[in-house]
Amino acid sequence: MKYTIAVIPGDGIGPEVTNQAKKALDAVAEVYDHIFLYKEAQMGSCAIDATGNPLPKETIETCKKADAILFGAIGDPKYDNDPSLKIRPEQGLLQLRKELDLFSNINPVKAYDQLIKNAPLKREIIKGTDILIFRELTAGVYFGKKETSKDGKSAYDVCSYSVDEISRIAHLAFKASESRRNKVTLIDKSNVLETSKLWRKTVTEIAKQYKNVTLEHMYADNAAMKLILNPKNFDVILTENFIGDIISDEASVISGSIGLLASSSIGEENALFAPVHGTFPEAMGKDIANPLASILSAAMMLEHFGLEEEADAIKRAVEKSLDLNITTQDIKGKDKYAAATSKVGDFIADYI
Amino acid sequence: MKYTIAVIPGDGIGPEVTNQAKKALDAVAEVYDHIFLYKEAQMGSCAIDATGNPLPKETIETCKKADAILFGAIGDPKYDNDPSLKIRPEQGLLQLRKELDLFSNINPVKAYDQLIKNAPLKREIIKGTDILIFRELTAGVYFGKKETSKDGKSAYDVCSYSVDEISRIAHLAFKASESRRNKVTLIDKSNVLETSKLWRKTVTEIAKQYKNVTLEHMYADNAAMKLILNPKNFDVILTENFIGDIISDEASVISGSIGLLASSSIGEENALFAPVHGTFPEAMGKDIANPLASILSAAMMLEHFGLEEEADAIKRAVEKSLDLNITTQDIKGKDKYAAATSKVGDFIADYI
Numbered sequence: 001m002k003y004t005i006a007v008i009p010g011d012g013i014g015p016e017v018t019n020q021a022k023k024a025l026d027a028v029a030e031v032y033d034h035i036f037l038y039k040e041a042q043m044g045s046c047a048i049d050a051t052g053n054p055l056p057k058e059t060i061e062t063c064k065k066a067d068a069i070l071f072g073a074i075g076d077p078k079y080d081n082d083p084s085l086k087i088r089p090e091q092g093l094l095q096l097r098k099e100l101d102l103f104s105n106i107n108p109v110k111a112y113d114q115l116i117k118n119a120p121l122k123r124e125i126i127k128g129t130d131i132l133i134f135r136e137l138t139a140g141v142y143f144g145k146k147e148t149s150k151d152g153k154s155a156y157d158v159c160s161y162s163v164d165e166i167s168r169i170a171h172l173a174f175k176a177s178e179s180r181r182n183k184v185t186l187i188d189k190s191n192v193l194e195t196s197k198l199w200r201k202t203v204t205e206i207a208k209q210y211k212n213v214t215l216e217h218m219y220a221d222n223a224a225m226k227l228i229l230n231p232k233n234f235d236v237i238l239t240e241n242f243i244g245d246i247i248s249d250e251a252s253v254i255s256g257s258i259g260l261l262a263s264s265s266i267g268e269e270n271a272l273f274a275p276v277h278g279t280f281p282e283a284m285g286k287d288i289a290n291p292l293a294s295i296l297s298a299a300m301m302l303e304h305f306g307l308e309e310e311a312d313a314i315k316r317a318v319e320k321s322l323d324l325n326i327t328t329q330d331i332k333g334k335d336k337y338a339a340a341t342s343k344v345g346d347f348i349a350d351y352i
Numbered sequence: 353m354k355y356t357i358a359v360i361p362g363d364g365i366g367p368e369v370t371n372q373a374k375k376a377l378d379a380v381a382e383v384y385d386h387i388f389l390y391k392e393a394q395m396g397s398c399a400i401d402a403t404g405n406p407l408p409k410e411t412i413e414t415c416k417k418a419d420a421i422l423f424g425a426i427g428d429p430k431y432d433n434d435p436s437l438k439i440r441p442e443q444g445l446l447q448l449r450k451e452l453d454l455f456s457n458i459n460p461v462k463a464y465d466q467l468i469k470n471a472p473l474k475r476e477i478i479k480g481t482d483i484l485i486f487r488e489l490t491a492g493v494y495f496g497k498k499e500t501s502k503d504g505k506s507a508y509d510v511c512s513y514s515v516d517e518i519s520r521i522a523h524l525a526f527k528a529s530e531s532r533r534n535k536v537t538l539i540d541k542s543n544v545l546e547t548s549k550l551w552r553k554t555v556t557e558i559a560k561q562y563k564n565v566t567l568e569h570m571y572a573d574n575a576a577m578k579l580i581l582n583p584k585n586f587d588v589i590l591t592e593n594f595i596g597d598i599i600s601d602e603a604s605v606i607s608g609s610i611g612l613l614a615s616s617s618i619g620e621e622n623a624l625f626a627p628v629h630g631t632f633p634e635a636m637g638k639d640i641a642n643p644l645a646s647i648l649s650a651a652m653m654l655e656h657f658g659l660e661e662e663a664d665a666i667k668r669a670v671e672k673s674l675d676l677n678i679t680t681q682d683i684k685g686k687d688k689y690a691a692a693t694s695k696v697g698d699f700i701a702d703y704i
């Protein structure tokens with residue numbers, strides 16, 4: 001089969017890790033006789049530098065035409081400490097999510113046996129954890145009206161949600177939990193926020209259509225605590241955009257390494273696959289960044305194409321690299337035996 | 353000296369634990385020759401039941417006249433799953449914060465040596481952690497305009513901040529860090545939110561007045577991760593209301609037990625002291641809830657009065673109860689030697 005893949009390396013270590021994912025895909029193409037056609041596109045800080053626009057029109061077009069999008073990371077420290085800058089790299093990603101209506105960000109969080117020793121949490125707390133987080137991605141405070149007053153003395157951001165925006169991702173979450181452990185935890189702040197009340201009401205209603213799924217309610221503050229105290233409590237987590245941003249990153253500590261977490265952002269027509277980690281500017285260009293999250297994003301993309309066997313081939317290769325300890329320094333420590341980014345990519349491709 | 357203390361036991365285990373704090377205060381009064389005059393007041397679910405109002409006028413009056421407020425907990429499960437209810441217990445607390453302008457919520461988070469074994473985090477990660485969280489408490493999305501549309505199909509919440517609202521708590525945070533480890537970490541989401549940009553701009557400006565304090569910037573998602581990966585990175589954390597709500601509860605896992613965390617909410621004229629934990633409805637009326645957070649809230653109140661020696665007396669008694677393992681089942685496990693709430697209170701009072 002032939003697939004067109006829009007590749008957006010982005011900023012920081014994005015290009016380096018995305019290259020390794022392409023190696024893995026090329027290996028899959030060879031073994032399983034597929035054609036993956038890569039269309040490179042720009043987004044983020046690099047796109048601002050090149051075109052003045054964090055999301056050039058061509059990038060949107062390339063993405064719309066592609067069967068899926070493989071994305072690296074976005075952002076640049078030079079924008080972080082100058083809040084007066086009007087254009088920011090991140091706007092590119094937010095706009096892309098909106099343009100393609102990628103409303104559901106799906107983050108699987110598992111404790112990898114080989115990495116449990118690296119996790120900050122005790123083994124007995126995290127062993128066996130298997131969580132799937134559904135974060136709403138195209139509404140909420142990210143996309144509401146926002147403004148700083150002319151005199152610079154005040155600012156506001158509006159968080160808004162509609163029943164439809166809540167419903168479509170809620171259905172995805174319930175369906176996913178049906179082939180898992182039949183439990184959905186809705187995280188909100190409905191003791192304070194109107195939008196959260198709407199979430200709770202809407203999701204409680206939808207839950208009635210999924211008779212064998214249990215719906216659990218949890219306030220965001222309590223959830224941030226329970227996620228660490230007792231991660232095995234969770235099966236599927238469902239939440240809105242901003243809470244989901246915080247909770248997803250927090251949950252990454254359970255896996256033993258954020259360097260292995262991949263996520264997908266799904267809409268009706270399009271799908272984007274990317275590592276959970278960011279641009280890691282300190283590592284940029286040094287061939288030391290962990291490419292496994294990007295490689296596993298490629299595996300998620302293959303699953304999305306229905307290529308389960310091919311995805312498994314990548315996942316087995318990743319497991320093998322962990323077993324053999326052919327890993328980057330974030331996992332292995334900064335000793336001289338840590339493998340370079342490109343070497344890990346080569347190993348994965350060879351093994352496939 | 354004579355002090356008038358407004359006591360708001362509130363809901364759930366609030367009354368039980370607040371009673372133990374009063375025992376500790378009575379012991380201090382006896383030993384150090386003070387008079388603590390308690391004025392009981394209602395707030396929350398119990399106040400709704402009694403008066404229809406989660407914050408009766410008399411409660412506000414009592415609090416305004418008092419030298420400080422000792423508060424228990426608020427909320428009732430019967431309100432949690434019915435988002436259509438117009439009155440909620442939590443409104444009482446939010447209104448009280450606003451009425452008294454308690455703009456700064458201060459949460460100390462320390463890893464207690466005796467409790468490290470109970471924490472979900474590894475010893476080497478948390479040992480020596482000592483964080484002071486400043487959470488803005490009277491603005492942001494908690495107090496912005498909020499509405500559900502008439503047809504029930506959409507809802508919004510407005511988050512807003514002014515430079516003044518940010519400045520006053522920022523100064524408190526910087527001042528606090530000067531007598532600590534001279535570092536303030538501002539947590540925001542300024543790569544997306546206008547209010548966060550205002551926070552970053554305002555706080556960066558204020559930082560210039562505190563030459564020997566280092567200001568660190570961190571996005572909320574990243575902070576939720578770093579707090580668990582490397583809690584010792586943090587000295588003073590400064591953040592807005594909603595992020596602060598999530599981060600404070602998350603940080604509680606570092607202490608080894610949320611049952612020991614006390615917090616203060618400070619304004620120009622008033623100050624409220626309360627446990628970080630909530631109403632813990634499952635334990636209500638069973639004499640099993642941990643009273644130490646409430647007792648330590650009383651100690652914070654004494655510090656606020658400038659009674660350092662008296663506060664130390666309480667803290668030493670708490671340490672002793674931990675050393676001797678005279679603790680409730682949340683710390684000790686559900687074996688038959690766990691002490692009852694009232695027994696822990698008695699021990700603390702006796703020891704003082």
Ligand SMILES: CC(C)[C@H](C(=O)O)[C@@H](O)C(=O)O
Nearest residue numbers: 074075090093245543544573
């Ligand atoms: C880069 C940033 C705008 C983005 C977000 O907050 O959504 C990122 O943190 C993420 O989670 O994908």
Ligand SMILES: CC(C)[C@H](C(=O)O)[C@@H](O)C(=O)O
Nearest residue numbers: 191192221426427442445597
């Ligand atoms: C009870 C609730 C409204 C409150 C809050 O969210 O502020 C609580 O969680 C807290 O942190 O004091």
